[in-house]
Amino acid sequence: MTLSLIFIFFAGIANFAMHRALIESRDPIIQASVMPVQRAMGRYTSYAFEFVLLLMAMLFSQSWPIAMLLLYGLYTMVNGIVFALLTNRRR
Known part of the structure:
Protein backbone atom coordinates (compact mmCIF):
# COMPACT_ATOMS: atom_id res chain seq x y z
CA MET A 1 0.00 0.00 0.00
CA THR A 2 2.72 2.49 0.94
CA LEU A 3 4.90 1.41 -1.96
CA SER A 4 2.14 2.17 -4.47
CA LEU A 5 1.69 5.59 -2.86
CA ILE A 6 5.40 6.32 -3.30
CA PHE A 7 5.38 5.22 -6.94
CA ILE A 30 0.46 23.62 -27.89
CA GLN A 31 -0.20 27.33 -27.48
CA ALA A 32 -3.29 27.08 -29.69
CA SER A 33 -4.73 24.40 -27.43
CA VAL A 34 -3.65 25.91 -24.11
CA MET A 35 -4.39 29.61 -24.54
CA PRO A 36 -8.21 29.37 -24.82
CA VAL A 37 -8.37 27.34 -21.61
CA GLN A 38 -6.04 29.75 -19.81
CA ARG A 39 -8.08 32.76 -20.96
CA ALA A 40 -11.39 31.20 -19.92
CA MET A 41 -10.43 29.61 -16.61
CA GLY A 42 -7.15 31.11 -15.49
CA ARG A 43 -3.47 30.51 -15.96
CA TYR A 44 -3.07 27.68 -13.47
CA THR A 45 -6.20 25.67 -14.25
CA SER A 46 -4.34 22.87 -15.99
CA TYR A 47 -1.92 22.58 -13.06
CA ALA A 48 -4.87 22.38 -10.66
CA PHE A 49 -6.43 19.63 -12.76
CA GLU A 50 -3.14 17.71 -12.76
CA PHE A 51 -2.92 18.12 -8.98
CA VAL A 52 -6.49 16.86 -8.47
CA LEU A 53 -5.71 13.76 -10.56
CA LEU A 54 -2.61 13.07 -8.47
CA LEU A 55 -4.45 13.67 -5.21
CA MET A 56 -7.32 11.36 -6.19
CA ALA A 57 -4.90 8.63 -7.27
CA PRO A 65 -3.33 0.13 -4.42
CA ILE A 66 -2.73 -2.11 -7.45
CA THR A 87 8.79 17.63 -28.43
CA ASN A 88 10.49 15.52 -31.11
CA ARG A 89 8.29 16.28 -34.09
CA ARG A 90 9.58 18.12 -37.11
CA ARG A 91 8.73 21.80 -37.38
Whole structure:
Protein backbone atom coordinates (compact mmCIF):
# COMPACT_ATOMS: atom_id res chain seq x y z
CA MET A 1 0.00 0.00 0.00
CA THR A 2 2.72 2.49 0.94
CA LEU A 3 4.90 1.41 -1.96
CA SER A 4 2.14 2.17 -4.47
CA LEU A 5 1.69 5.59 -2.86
CA ILE A 6 5.40 6.32 -3.30
CA PHE A 7 5.38 5.22 -6.94
CA ILE A 8 2.27 7.29 -7.67
CA PHE A 9 3.88 10.31 -6.02
CA PHE A 10 7.04 10.05 -8.15
CA ALA A 11 4.96 9.49 -11.28
CA GLY A 12 3.07 12.65 -10.34
CA ILE A 13 6.33 14.58 -10.17
CA ALA A 14 7.17 13.32 -13.67
CA ASN A 15 3.71 14.31 -14.92
CA PHE A 16 4.06 17.82 -13.50
CA ALA A 17 7.51 18.20 -15.09
CA MET A 18 6.24 17.09 -18.51
CA HIS A 19 3.15 19.26 -18.15
CA ARG A 20 5.19 22.34 -17.28
CA ALA A 21 7.63 21.77 -20.13
CA LEU A 22 4.77 21.58 -22.62
CA ILE A 23 2.83 24.53 -21.21
CA GLU A 24 5.90 26.78 -21.19
CA SER A 25 7.05 25.80 -24.67
CA ARG A 26 6.53 28.23 -27.50
CA ASP A 27 5.19 25.58 -29.86
CA PRO A 28 2.24 26.98 -31.87
CA ILE A 29 0.17 23.78 -31.66
CA ILE A 30 0.46 23.62 -27.89
CA GLN A 31 -0.20 27.33 -27.48
CA ALA A 32 -3.29 27.08 -29.69
CA SER A 33 -4.73 24.40 -27.43
CA VAL A 34 -3.65 25.91 -24.11
CA MET A 35 -4.39 29.61 -24.54
CA PRO A 36 -8.21 29.37 -24.82
CA VAL A 37 -8.37 27.34 -21.61
CA GLN A 38 -6.04 29.75 -19.81
CA ARG A 39 -8.08 32.76 -20.96
CA ALA A 40 -11.39 31.20 -19.92
CA MET A 41 -10.43 29.61 -16.61
CA GLY A 42 -7.15 31.11 -15.49
CA ARG A 43 -3.47 30.51 -15.96
CA TYR A 44 -3.07 27.68 -13.47
CA THR A 45 -6.20 25.67 -14.25
CA SER A 46 -4.34 22.87 -15.99
CA TYR A 47 -1.92 22.58 -13.06
CA ALA A 48 -4.87 22.38 -10.66
CA PHE A 49 -6.43 19.63 -12.76
CA GLU A 50 -3.14 17.71 -12.76
CA PHE A 51 -2.92 18.12 -8.98
CA VAL A 52 -6.49 16.86 -8.47
CA LEU A 53 -5.71 13.76 -10.56
CA LEU A 54 -2.61 13.07 -8.47
CA LEU A 55 -4.45 13.67 -5.21
CA MET A 56 -7.32 11.36 -6.19
CA ALA A 57 -4.90 8.63 -7.27
CA MET A 58 -3.04 8.91 -3.97
CA LEU A 59 -6.24 8.86 -1.92
CA PHE A 60 -7.75 5.92 -3.79
CA SER A 61 -4.46 4.02 -3.58
CA GLN A 62 -5.23 3.44 0.09
CA SER A 63 -8.23 1.28 -0.88
CA TRP A 64 -7.13 -0.07 -4.27
CA PRO A 65 -3.33 0.13 -4.42
CA ILE A 66 -2.73 -2.11 -7.45
CA ALA A 67 -5.57 -0.63 -9.52
CA MET A 68 -4.49 2.96 -8.85
CA LEU A 69 -0.85 2.13 -9.50
CA LEU A 70 -1.78 0.62 -12.86
CA LEU A 71 -4.20 3.41 -13.82
CA TYR A 72 -1.90 6.26 -12.84
CA GLY A 73 1.04 4.42 -14.40
CA LEU A 74 -0.92 4.15 -17.64
CA TYR A 75 -1.78 7.86 -17.44
CA THR A 76 1.90 8.68 -16.93
CA MET A 77 2.92 6.49 -19.87
CA VAL A 78 0.39 8.20 -22.16
CA ASN A 79 1.65 11.61 -20.97
CA GLY A 80 5.21 10.51 -21.67
CA ILE A 81 4.37 9.31 -25.18
CA VAL A 82 2.51 12.52 -26.02
CA PHE A 83 5.36 14.57 -24.55
CA ALA A 84 7.93 12.70 -26.65
CA LEU A 85 5.84 13.01 -29.81
CA LEU A 86 5.24 16.73 -29.37
CA THR A 87 8.79 17.63 -28.43
CA ASN A 88 10.49 15.52 -31.11
CA ARG A 89 8.29 16.28 -34.09
CA ARG A 90 9.58 18.12 -37.11
CA ARG A 91 8.73 21.80 -37.38
